[in-house]
Amino acid sequence: MNSYSWGDWVWLKKFPPGDFGDIKSIKSSASDVFQMMKDLRHENVNPLLGFFYDSGMFAIVSEFCSRRSLEDILANDDVKLDWMFKSSLLLDLIKGMKYLHHREFIHGRLKSRNCVVDGRFVLKVTDYGFNNILEMLRLSEEEPSEEELLWTAPELLRAPRGIRLGGSFAGDVYSFAIIMQEVMVRGAPFCMMDLPAKEIIDRLQKPPPVYRPVVSPEYAPPECLQLMKQCWAEAAEQRPTFDEIFNQFKTFNKGKKTNIIDSMLRMLEQYSSNLEDLIRERTEELEIEKQKTEKLLTQMLPPSVAESLKRGCTVEPEGFDLVTLYFSDIVGFTTISAMSEPIEVVDLLNDLYTLFDAIIGSHDVYKVETIGDAYMVASGLPKRNGSRHAAEIANMSLDILSSVGTFKMRHMPEVPVRIRIGLHSGPVVAGVVGLTMPRYCLFGDTVNTASRMESTGLPYRIHVNLSTVTILRTLSEGYEVELRGRTELKGKGTEETFWLIGKKGFTKPLPVPPPVGKDGQVGHGLQPAEIAAFQRRKAEKQLVQNKP
Known part of the structure; x- marks a missing residue:
């Protein structure tokens, strides 16, 4: 005998086929039992609804639960x-x-x-x-x-x-x-x-x-x-x-009455209380994650720009009459990359930029971006600061140069990391570019000139354009500049440029620039002794890898 549901309201008890003979005689002989079952009525007894007979199959139909x-x-x-x-x-x-x-x-x-x-x-x-x-x-x-x-x-x-x-x-x-x-x-x-x-x-x-x-x-x-x-x-x-x-x-x-509805209500009350606690906990976690996201967004974009994007507003390009830009890169980075493992290069840049990021936090500047070993910073945008932009960039440059003097690479601590720094002041246009990964970018001839100041500079030197020196002199804060002379800037012609070598009251030690060669230049690569150190290390590492 087996059971199965029939529709949504009956339960069918099915008996195996048998020789029932005349169904009328079967009903007559079993009528008393069927009548007793049919008369049973209790909330905890499943009621009999009827009988089913077809093709030699007899079944009893009861309520489906x-x-x-x-x-x-x-x-x-x-x-x-x-x-x-x-x-x-x-x-x-x-x-x-x-x-x-x-x-x-x-x-x-x-x-x-x-x-x-x-x-x-x-x-x-x-x-x-x-x-x-x-x-x-x-x-x-x-x-x-x-x-x-x-x-x-x-x-x-x-x-x-x-x-x-x-x-x-x-x-x-x-x-x-x-x-x-x-x-x-x-x-x-x-x-x-x-x-x-x-x-x-x-x-x-x-x-x-x-x-x-x-x-x-x-x-x-x-x-x-x-x-x-x-x-x-x-x-x-x-x-x-x-x-x-x-x-x-x-x-x-x-x-006490044992009522399942009361029990379910108590369970629902407990579940509701637990759910409120869970929602409160999840809301706090969501708020923490939201704060992390907003902090990351403000690190990638200026706070005012990030706020506009969060509100769904379009950020229109904005022109700035006078700002000061900072560019720096690592001398001999191509050689260092070629003679190092990729993960070592990543560690080098991460360590160096973490150091720079800590320094710029104490100055009124905005980090624009990093591309490879190039590090770009601006002052005077997106928040205007009058004529202070040149002083903020100059102070930051001296702090960075001082910190680089003691910086060591993890994988080659005996090889110094030398950087070139270039500064220039002028007008720019700033705006957000892109939707998938929006970037706050600067445009204008000032950007190109600042980049040329960096590329034509020398190791451990802060190369400053006349436009920036003019502003620094008006501030009367005791900046020490040294005339470099006429310098060829690619695409810009020849201009008079300067070295920023210190400031009154600035006591942090600055690294000593390497000597200038007979041609008046210092190679953009590493010194022969430093290249030899890299080669020895690479040979030793290869020997260890080949050792059985």
Whole structure:
């Protein structure tokens, strides 16, 4: 015999095909039992809706319960069951079985599988009276498997098949005790024993010792555990009736109604409280991440520009009449890159730019960008600062040059890192370029000239254009400049340029520039001794790698 859902409102119990003969005579012989089943009306008993007969197939139709069986609910980890929830389901089962026994109905096949639960989480007993129907219809049921016998009382397991199928009132009480074990531990019958069903059945049939499930005290109140043990007593006459079980179960709750709706409301209140805490925690985390994102955005773009982009506004290009720009690069960077591992080059630039970034934080300047070993800074934009832009860049340049004098490469600390610095002041246009990765870029001849000042400079020198020197002199802050002379700037012609060599009150040590060659220039590459040091290191590393 099997069951399946039919539509959304019926449960169909289907019997195997048999020789029913005349269906009218079958109805006549079984009418009393059918009428008794049809008259059963209780909120915890699944009602009989009718019968079905077609092509030699006879079936009983009962109400469909959307939550499926108690076994399905216990196996579903998504359904959270506290003890109030469990006790409500058990009380429904007790009331349903109490009603059936008052009507002289022996269930005989009670399991968690035929305790169905409707959409309101009300448990209803089903499959009652089917053994009587099978007998009246002269149908033989297939022999149940050992797993299906785990709910059967020991005395019925030892009885002949006919008596076992008929069941007993005490046998229903034993089956209820096994269901209690299932509900308490949310597991199959005897699940904690870790034995095959056949061996469990053999032990139940042949005591001593008496063999029963072992339920730990933390799963249920002690009085419920004691009731369960009474219900599966070895002697059938020692088991309580469902009236007695009902009375005991009521005292467990000390007169309180075991209402599953109340339990669900309490669970919802607890869930709501937990959800509020979770939302508060997630909101705080979101705020922290938002602050990190905004900080990163303001590091990539000027704060005023970043704020406009966050509001979804278009950032229009803006012209600045006078700003000062800073360019620097590493002398011999191409040679250093060629003779170093890529990760070593990354470490070098990261260490150097981290040092620079720490320095510019104490000056009124804006870091525009870095491209390879080129480092570009501006002052006077996007926030205007009058004539202070030249002084801020000059002060920053002296601080950077001083720090580079003691800077060491991780992988070649004996080779100094020399930089060239170029400064120039003039008008520029600034604007945000791009959508996917927007950049705040500067445009104008001032940018090109500042770049030429850097490229035509010398190691450990701050090369300054006349436009910047003129502004510094008006500030009367004691900047020390030295005339370099006429310098050829690519694409710009020949201009008079200067070296910034110090400032009144500036006491930090500056690195000593290397001597100028006979041609008046210092090579843009490394010194021969420094190249030799790189080559030795590379040879030693290769030797270690080839060593077996």
